[in-house]
Amino acid sequence: MFDRRLLDNFDWILLAILLLIGLLSVVNLYSATYSIRSIGGSGIYVKQICWYGIGFLILLLMTTFDYHLLDRIAYPLFLLCVLLLLAVLYLGRVTHGSQRWLHLGFFSVQPSEMVKVSVILVLAKHFSASQKTGDYRMRDLWKPLVIIGIPFVMIVYQPDLGTALVILIVSFSVILFVHVNRRSMLIFLSIACISAPFFWMSLQGYQKKRIIAFLRPETDPLGSAYHVTQSKIAIGSGLLWGKGYLKGTQTNLNFLPQQHTDFLFSVLAEEWGFIGSAALLTLYLFLILWCLNIARNSKDRFGTLVVVGVVALIFWHLVINVCMVTGLLPVVGIPLALFSYGGSSVVSTLAAMGLVMNVSMRRFMFQK
Amino acid sequence: MIGRSGFDPAETDIFQRRLTRLTFFVFFVFGVLFVRLWFLQVIHGSKFRTQSESNRIYLRDVLPFRGLIYDRNGELLVDNRPFFTLGAVPEDIGDLDGLLAGLRELVDIDDGSAKKRISRAKKRNPFHSVSIKRGLTRDELAKVETNMFSIPGVVIEVKPRRHYLYGPFASHLIGYLGEIDTKQLNSEEYAQNRLGDFVGKFGIERKWQKQLNGVRGGQQVEVDAYGRRLRVLYQRKAEPGLDVYLTIDKGLQALVEKALKDKAGAIVAMDPMNGEILAMASSPTFDPNDFAEGMDRKGWEKLVSNLRFPLQNRATTGQYPPGSIFKIVVALAGLEEGIIDPQEEIICTGRHYFQGRMYRDWKEGGHGSVDLHRALVESCDVYFYRMGHRLGIDTIASYAKLLGFGLRTGLKLGDEKPGLIPDRKWKLKHWRIPWQEGETLSVSVGQSFALVTPIQMARFISALFNGGILFRPQVTKSVGKGDGSAVFRCKPDVMGRWSIGEEHMELIKKALVGVVSEPRGTGRRGGTDIVQVAGKTGTAQVIALPEEEETIDEEQIPYKFRDHSWFVAVAPPESPMLALVIVIEHGGTGGSTAAPLAKMILEGYFSSRAS
Numbered sequence: 010m011f012d013r014r015l016l017d018n019f020d021w022i023l024l025a026i027l028l029l030i031g032l033l034s035v036v037n038l039y040s041a042t043y044s045i046r047s048i049g050g051s052g053i054y055v056k057q058i059c060w061y062g063i064g065f066l067i068l069l070l071m072t073t074f075d076y077h078l079l080d081r082i083a084y085p086l087f088l089l090c091v092l093l094l095l096a097v098l099y100l101g102r103v104t105h106g107s108q109r110w111l112h113l114g115f116f117s118v119q120p121s122e123m124v125k126v127s128v129i130l131v132l133a134k135h136f137s138a139s140q141k142t143g144d145y146r147m148r149d150l151w152k153p154l155v156i157i158g159i160p161f162v163m164i165v166y167q168p169d170l171g172t173a174l175v176i177l178i179v180s181f182s183v184i185l186f187v188h189v190n191r192r193s194m195l196i197f198l199s200i201a202c203i204s205a206p207f208f209w210m211s212l213q214g215y216q217k218k219r220i221i222a223f224l225r226p227e228t229d230p231l232g233s234a235y236h237v238t239q240s241k242i243a244i245g246s247g248l249l250w251g252k253g254y255l256k257g258t259q260t261n262l263n264f265l266p267q268q269h270t271d272f273l274f275s276v277l278a279e280e281w282g283f284i285g286s287a288a289l290l291t292l293y294l295f296l297i298l299w300c301l302n303i304a305r306n307s308k309d310r311f312g313t314l315v316v317v318g319v320v321a322l323i324f325w326h327l328v329i330n331v332c333m334v335t336g337l338l339p340v341v342g343i344p345l346a347l348f349s350y351g352g353s354s355v356v357s358t359l360a361a362m363g364l365v366m367n368v369s370m371r372r373f374m375f376q377k
Numbered sequence: 378m379i380g381r382s383g384f385d386p387a388e389t390d391i392f393q394r395r396l397t398r399l400t401f402f403v404f405f406v407f408g409v410l411f412v413r414l415w416f417l418q419v420i421h422g423s424k425f426r427t428q429s430e431s432n433r434i435y436l437r438d439v440l441p442f443r444g445l446i447y448d449r450n451g452e453l454l455v456d457n458r459p460f461f462t463l464g465a466v467p468e469d470i471g472d473l474d475g476l477l478a479g480l481r482e483l484v485d486i487d488d489g490s491a492k493k494r495i496s497r498a499k500k501r502n503p504f505h506s507v508s509i510k511r512g513l514t515r516d517e518l519a520k521v522e523t524n525m526f527s528i529p530g531v532v533i534e535v536k537p538r539r540h541y542l543y544g545p546f547a548s549h550l551i552g553y554l555g556e557i558d559t560k561q562l563n564s565e566e567y568a569q570n571r572l573g574d575f576v577g578k579f580g581i582e583r584k585w586q587k588q589l590n591g592v593r594g595g596q597q598v599e600v601d602a603y604g605r606r607l608r609v610l611y612q613r614k615a616e617p618g619l620d621v622y623l624t625i626d627k628g629l630q631a632l633v634e635k636a637l638k639d640k641a642g643a644i645v646a647m648d649p650m651n652g653e654i655l656a657m658a659s660s661p662t663f664d665p666n667d668f669a670e671g672m673d674r675k676g677w678e679k680l681v682s683n684l685r686f687p688l689q690n691r692a693t694t695g696q697y698p699p700g701s702i703f704k705i706v707v708a709l710a711g712l713e714e715g716i717i718d719p720q721e722e723i724i725c726t727g728r729h730y731f732q733g734r735m736y737r738d739w740k741e742g743g744h745g746s747v748d749l750h751r752a753l754v755e756s757c758d759v760y761f762y763r764m765g766h767r768l769g770i771d772t773i774a775s776y777a778k779l780l781g782f783g784l785r786t787g788l789k790l791g792d793e794k795p796g797l798i799p800d801r802k803w804k805l806k807h808w809r810i811p812w813q814e815g816e817t818l819s820v821s822v823g824q825s826f827a828l829v830t831p832i833q834m835a836r837f838i839s840a841l842f843n844g845g846i847l848f849r850p851q852v853t854k855s856v857g858k859g860d861g862s863a864v865f866r867c868k869p870d871v872m873g874r875w876s877i878g879e880e881h882m883e884l885i886k887k888a889l890v891g892v893v894s895e896p897r898g899t900g901r902r903g904g905t906d907i908v909q910v911a912g913k914t915g916t917a918q919v920i921a922l923p924e925e926e927e928t929i930d931e932e933q934i935p936y937k938f939r940d941h942s943w944f945v946a947v948a949p950p951e952s953p954m955l956a957l958v959i960v961i962e963h964g965g966t967g968g969s970t971a972a973p974l975a976k977m978i979l980e981g982y983f984s985s986r987a988s
Contacts, residue, residue: 186395234611235597245417245425279429283418287411294407298400305396313392317399328406335413 019072020303020369026296027068027347027362031061033277033289034348040255041269041276053269053350060352064359071363072370079364080311083127083134087156090127093120094163119353121172124160126361128176129318131156132183137311150193153184171341175325182321183314223339236272240334244278244286251282269350271342275334289348293327303369312368319361322346428599437598441569441591442537444618446551446581448627449653449854453542455551460538461513463521463531464506465491467499470530479528483520486510506532539575539669545662547630549690550623550654550790550852552580553665569593575669579688581621581852584790588856588864591618619864622854624653632981633658636974641962642941643691643831646978649839649953651869652848654788657832659691693793696828697960700915700943700967701756701899703777703823705841705885708749710776711764712881719749719884725759729818736762736818739916739966753888756899756914758822765821770812773820774800780875781837781847782829787872788850796833799826824918831958834945839956841882841889842911842947845875889913890950903946903972908983911950912975914967915943917960939963944971948979955982 038054079086097120135153157180164173209217223234246252278286297320304316326346332338344351346358417425446455463484470476473495477488491509498507513521518533525531539554555578561567566587570576576590577583594615599608633644637660646656663680680688689695711717727743729736738744738758744751752760765773777783783798797803799820801812819825832850840847849870857863875882889911892900899914919938942964946957957975964970 186399238597238610241417242425242429244414245422246429247418248422248426249419278414278418283414283422286414286418290407290410290414294403297403301396301400301403305393310392313396317396320399324403324406328410331410332413335410335417337413 018370018373020366023296023299023303023362023366023369026292026299027065027359030289030292030296030347031065033292034273034350035061036254037273037277037280037348038269038350040280041273043255056352057350057355060355061359063352064356067356068359068363068366071360072367074367075371076312076315076364076367079130079315080134080137083130087127087131090120090124091160091163093118094124094160096120098163098166119351121160121164121167121169121176122351122353122357124164125172125176125179125322126319126357126364128157128160128180129183129315129322129361130364132180133311133314133318136183136187136314137309150184153180169342171329171343174341175322175329175343178325179318179321182325183318186317187314219341220339236340237334237336240272240275241336243272243275244335247279247282247286249282249284251278251280251285254280270344271330271340271349272334273349274331274345290327290331293323297324300365303365303372306372307368308372312371316365316368319365322361323358437596438571439594439596439613439615440537440574441593441615442617443539443591444585444589444620444856446589447620447622448630449622449624449655450626451622452627454546454623454627455539455541457537458540460511460536461518462508462534462536463510463513463517464508464534465495465530466506466532467495467530470495476528476530479524480509480521480531483524484510484513484517506534508534539665541665541669543631544666545664546634547623547625547656547658548580548662548665549659549688549692550580550625550657551665552577552582552584552791553663553668554578554582555668578668580791581623585619585621585853585856589618589621592616619856619858621856624648624655624852624854624867625657626655626982628985629978629982630656630658632656632978634662636959636978637662637961640964641685641691642960642964643695643958644960644974644978645692645831645835645958647835647839647850647956647958649843649947649956652836652839652850653854653867654835654850654852655955657692657852659689659695661685661687663687690791691960691962692831693788693790694830695960696794696796696830697941697943697962698825698827698917699782699823699829699834700917700941701758701823702834702913702915702943702945703827703829704753704756704761704821705889705913706777706780706782707761707765707768707773707821708753708885708888709780709877709881710768710773712749712884713776713877714768714772716767717749717764722746722748723760723763725752725757727759729759729762731762731766731818732815734815736815749884750888750891753885753913754891754895754898756892761821762818765817766814768817768821770817770820771800773817774798774803777827779873780877781840781873782827782833786830786832786836786850787870788832788852790852793832794830796830797826797828823915831960834943834960835956835958838913838945838947838958839953840875842886842950842953842956844879845877845882846871847873847875886911886950889947893946899968900944900946900972902968903944903975903979905976905980905983907980907987909949909951910946910975910979911948912944912946912972914972915945916966917941917943919963936963939965942970943967944975946975946979948983955979 035054035057038057042053132153135156157176161173161176164176223237274286274289277289281288300316300320300323304313304320307313307316323346326343329338329341329343330345330349333340333343344354346354443457445453445457447453463480463486465476473492477486477492480486481488486509491507495507510517513533521531521533525533541548541551554575557567557570557572557574557576561576562570562572567576569587569590569592571593577586582589592615594613596612597610599610629646633646633656637644637658641660643659644656645654647654661683667676708717712719723746725738725743725745725747727738727741729738736758739756743759744755744757747755747757747760749760751757774783777798783796785793785795799812799816804810804812804816804826816825820827836847836850849872851867851870853865854867855863856865890909892898892914893904893910893912895901900912903912903914904910918940940963942959942961944957944959944967946955947953948955948957957978959971959974959978961970961974
């Protein structure tokens with residue numbers, strides 16, 4: 010089953026990039042939690058190492074089978090994810106005002122993270138099953154839209170608006186990639202515009218506050234506007250070379266909220282300066298371009314779409330998070346994939362990367 | 378080899394093109410991010426560096442000024458006073474021992490505990506000030522403030538503290554504050570509040586909590602390394618709470634509180650023409666100031682376990698047998714039903730025999746020949762035993778409810794008990810045995826199962842003198858800012874009307890005037906020259922004395938077995954301005970204890986009005 014050729018085609022560079030990002034993540038987490046190590050903060054970077062360990066194992070596992078297997082189990086897997094989402098809504102514990110977690114023994118699972126990957130698989134399967142290359146019309150799209158819609162609504166209900174929106178954006182990236190008829194685009198845009206006010210009304214109070222605070226920071230000096238102000242100070246004060254490892258004052262004095270999750274990038278920017286933050290960005294850029302290359306060389310449509318979906322996942326997480334911490338977007342609680350602390354996120358992203366690795370390894374193999 | 382996965386060269390071409398476009402898009406977006414970072418870190422980097430190094434931004438919570446509480450004439454009853462706390466910020470302290478020594482020279486402090494707490498806080502939360510001494514006096518404050526620069530790390534925090542000007546004064550009505558609990562935090566009414574806030578827990582403070590609270594403000598303050606405020610970056614002003622004007626009259630309330638001093642019981646004074654409460658007091662009482670800074674556990678335990686229940690508002694939740702005052706109900710019922718002829722005279726010998734039992738009249742030897750008027754004036758029990766028996770308990774009960782007993786009055790101020798008016802159905806349901814006719818006799822004179830609250834009594838007697846209107850009792854006159862704009866203004870609220878013939882009410886009213894003015898009236902000690910008074914005494918039995926015993930001297934009965942003393946009064950009867958209800962627990966007879974208190978109150982109130 011395990012062809013020797015696969016080993017020849019193993020994508021070492023991809024693995025190396027991922028390991029490097031993982032290393033940077035752990036190093037920065039150590040710093041981010043340095044000041045609170047006495048009250049349990051020290052566990053965090055250790056846990057992240059574990060998550061990476063598990064994630065890489067799963068990544069390797071993902072390469073052992075032919076990815077076309079996923080084509081067959083895409084829908085069942087999706088169903089499983091939806092069921093887990095339901096479980097969260099009824100059995101999940103409320104933290105920070107929302108129900109996102111399922112606690113199983115000594116670790117917890119965030120099903121919404123799994124949904125991100127599952128949706129990609131389902132979309133890739135759908136669009137590779139048909140022969141069309143372009144100009145999908147509305148009626149062709151209703152099925153995938155409904156499929157995306159179900160977990161979207163459930164996640165919005167948790168409430169986790171950020172994750173729901175990311176799923177939406179990633180899905181649309183894939184859909185747009187396979188191209189949509191101009192007329193349907195217009196129809197869709199007009200539906201989006203009409204539903205915007207309803208969407209606004211359905212937002213929770215604090216979510217509305219965040220968006221308003223973004224547009225007019227003076228209205229919410231104590232809330233999310235404060236977080237972004239602190240983040241910008243942290244980032245900006247890094248200057249070119251940074252303040253030095255473990256010497257970030259914003260970080261150490263706990264001025265940054267959520268500095269081990271959403272705002273971890275700000276910690277890196279403060280301590281390593283522009284050189285550091287640009288370096289991390291470049292690393293991600295390289296990762297994305299490398300994956301796009303894999304997509305290019307993929308031997309079939311399904312593989313290409315899966316890779317495009319995963320690229321969209323990484324890309325949008327990065328863009329939204331960096332824009333958020335630099336003040337270009339309102340605070341929506343999106344972590345930086347593979348960098349921010351978070352077991353479910355790390356594991357599911359590495360699993361997704363496993364898929365990419367899988368496609369890469371089999372680019373020369375033809376189906377029997 | 379075109380399998381299900383589709384391997385079509387033409388298609389791959391299209392995909393290749395799109396991938397290229399995608400690549401450019403990715404480059405473009407990354408470019409934007411790089412530019413943004415450059416902007417923040419290189420171009421404006423030094424500005425941010427300065428901000429992060431020598432300055433800090435603190436979030437300052439600005440607590441809103443809690444609304445004040447006044448009486449109906451604008452006399453201030455409750456306000457806020459500044460409360461000073463001496464503290465230190467662990468991060469800013471250089472030499473802890475030196476700091477504590479320096480402070481000890483200025484004020485009296487417990488340095489042992491302060492040192493421990495500061496050292497602990499330094500590890501966990503070094504930027505939050507630790508309190509060293511709370512409640513500084515003005516002198517201490519002045520001493521510390523003038524020396525503050527030589528003791529870095531020391532801060533003075535000012536917080537508003539609720540101040541009840543007259544201590545225990547209308548305490549059950551006004552209420553008190555306490556720290557917000559989790560249930561309240563989750564409800565919409567407390568959306569403005571956070572953990573640690575003091576909110577109304579009882580009384581008016583709780584009823585109008587949302588309006589009194591005001592709206593929080595906030596500031597982002599730039600502070601330098603010494604803690605000096607450099608500038609305010611963003612600010613949202615706090616909105617002060619609205620003020621509450623109560624319906625009570627401060628002067629009258631003072632008289633009422635004086636009357637209840639060292640006694641247990643309740644007094645309610647109401648304006649009979651609109652239901653506004655002019656005074657309300659319950660005793661024993663408490664000082665709401667004790668709650669203002671958060672009561673410690675010991676203090677709370679003491680209040681709660683006090684067997685005389687000082688926290689209970691007896692005016693609304695004290696349920697007592699109405700005693701002879703209930704005779705008014707029987708009289709009105711009898712007149713309306715045509716069963717009582719006002720001219721009819723019966724002989725009262727002091728004893729009444731019924732079904733083999735003897736029912737005593739309070740007056741040994743009886744009242745002689747009495748008609749309705751005399752029976753009320755001298756409070757003859759035998760007359761009412763007979764009339765009550767003629768009516769039957771169910772009729773009596775239905776009239777009692779019509780007249781306003783047995784149900785809550787609708788005063789919306791926390792707990793209120795409905796009292797109890799028994800009838801046959803009730804007895805079967807609760808006691809599972811049928812009603813005994815003899816019990817009707819007891820109820821007719823306001824003993825046995827019947828229970829009323831002082832506020833029900835006030836509403837009832839007001840209705841008798843205002844033409845039969847049952848008003849909802851009100852305690853809030855208006856709520857609003859001082860400028861006259863109001864979010865609430867009270868209006869008389871009619872809850873029901875008596876369908877009793879006017880001539881019947883007149884008869885009773887005349888009799889009640891006689892209770893106070895006639896030489897043998899049981900309420901003559903409640904009369905005064907200053908204003909005409911109509912009233913009725915009542916003596917509610919706590920236990921029934923055995924038949925054989927002579928009239929026992931009251932002093933010899935243990936306190937807890939002594940009767941409760943009632944007196945209700947309306948003055949002046951023709952155009953009523955005040956309805957007064959007094960119940961003194963274990964006070965003995967109505968005429969001896971409650972009536973003289975009423976006289977004191979009425980004289981005080983009406984003479985001040987005359988001047």
